[in-house]
Amino acid sequence: MFFKKRKDRDDVNAKLRKAATSHGQTKTRLFKIWDGMKTRCSATPGNKMAKYYIEKGISVCNEWSESFERFRDWALKNGYSDDLSIDRIDNSKGYSPENCRWATYMEQNRNKSNNKEFKAISPDGGIFFGNVIVDFHKEHNIAEESIRRCLQKKQNGVKGWHYRDWE
Numbered sequence: 001m002f003f004k005k006r007k008d009r010d011d012v013n014a015k016l017r018k019a020a021t022s023h024g025q026t027k028t029r030l031f032k033i034w035d036g037m038k039t040r041c042s043a044t045p046g047n048k049m050a051k052y053y054i055e056k057g058i059s060v061c062n063e064w065s066e067s068f069e070r071f072r073d074w075a076l077k078n079g080y081s082d083d084l085s086i087d088r089i090d091n092s093k094g095y096s097p098e099n100c101r102w103a104t105y106m107e108q109n110r111n112k113s114n115n116k117e118f119k120a121i122s123p124d125g126g127i128f129f130g131n132v133i134v135d136f137h138k139e140h141n142i143a144e145e146s147i148r149r150c151l152q153k154k155q156n157g158v159k160g161w162h163y164r165d166w167e
Contacts, residue, residue: 025068033086034064034071037095058088061096078102106134118151123160131166 025031040049041059052058064071075086079102087103088095117131120140130136137144142158149155150163157163 025072029082030072030075030080031068033075034068037086038065041095056092057094059094061094063097064095075102117166118147119164119166120147121162121164129166 038060039047041053043050043054047054059065064074074097078097081102084102084104085108086095087101087108089099089101093099117129118133120128120130120136122128128136133144133147136142137147140161142161146155146158147163150157150161151165
């Protein structure tokens with residue numbers, strides 16, 4: 001929104017604050033998810049998440065940004081439960097009903113923008129290709145952090161396995 005006068009902006013902010021707290025749900029998990037989503041995408045000074053969201057053009061759609069109730073209604077109609085968190089389907093796009101879903105921790109790990117394709121060479125010389133370290137770590141019982149260190153060239157191998165970027 002563009003405001004000609006500071007008073008106009010302050011009036012809108014006051015209305016949004018009142019709307020956000022008049023439902024009595026500010027202490028709920030769903031409200032905290034909504035508030036966190038807006039905070040990550042806000043241009044407030046000192047926002048440490050700016051490089052991951054604002055600088056990449058990630059924002060919250062107006063429908064959700066202006067109304068917790070609309071976000072809540074979407075969430076409840078689209079599979080929200082306390083064991084899931086909000087996930088953007090396409091990480092290059094913002095938060096909106098068309099681009100969001102409720103996902104488990106594992107599903108979110110598979111949908112990260114920093115997943116990197118890699119090649120793993122087993123102790124017996126077998127070659128495996130992957131891009132989700134958490135899946136590989138579970139399947140082969142190798143610590144995620146050890147695999148990351150190998151891919152960062154900080155460690156040569158682990159349990160006889162060696163890792164390389166997938167070229």
